[in-house]
Amino acid sequence: MAKLDDYRQYIENIIREYGKYKPSYGDVAIQLVLDRERDHYHLMTVGWNKEMRIRGSILHIDIINEKIWIQHDGTEGGIAQELLDLGVPKEDIVLAFHSPTRRPYTGFAVN
Numbered sequence: 582m583a584k585l586d587d588y589r590q591y592i593e594n595i596i597r598e599y600g601k602y603k604p605s606y607g608d609v610a611i612q613l614v615l616d617r618e619r620d621h622y623h624l625m626t627v628g629w630n631k632e633m634r635i636r637g638s639i640l641h642i643d644i645i646n647e648k649i650w651i652q653h654d655g656t657e658g659g660i661a662q663e664l665l666d667l668g669v670p671k672e673d674i675v676l677a678f679h680s681p682t683r684r685p686y687t688g689f690a691v692n
Contacts (some may be wrong), residue, residue, distance in 0.1 A: 588649055589617055590691065591667050594640050595660055596624045609635050620644035643677075646663060648690055650677040
């Protein structure tokens with residue numbers, strides 16, 4: 582259970598850090614969605630750029646079966662390396678944005 586608590590804290594810290602950055606265009610807010618009960622973590626943009634609606638995912642991470650599933654990573658450098666730097670082993674990180682057939686070639690967990 583301590584491992585999961587650590588993973589939750591790592592994910593929340595990463596999302597909070599990226600959440601500090603505001604887009605340089607439009608009237609766009611950054612929203613953090615942190616659901617520890619169901620282990621869903623999102624960083625979203627919501628707002629307007631002139632007449633264009635802005636809404637999208639920057640980060641979407643889940644914890645499933647004691648592994649960190651990176652569902653979407655819209656960061657420049659990628660957060661998998663940040664998790665590795667925090668001590669999360671590769672076998673506990675799933676790059677879920679890759680198809681299941683490609684995951685065995687990533688060097689990370691497949692499921």
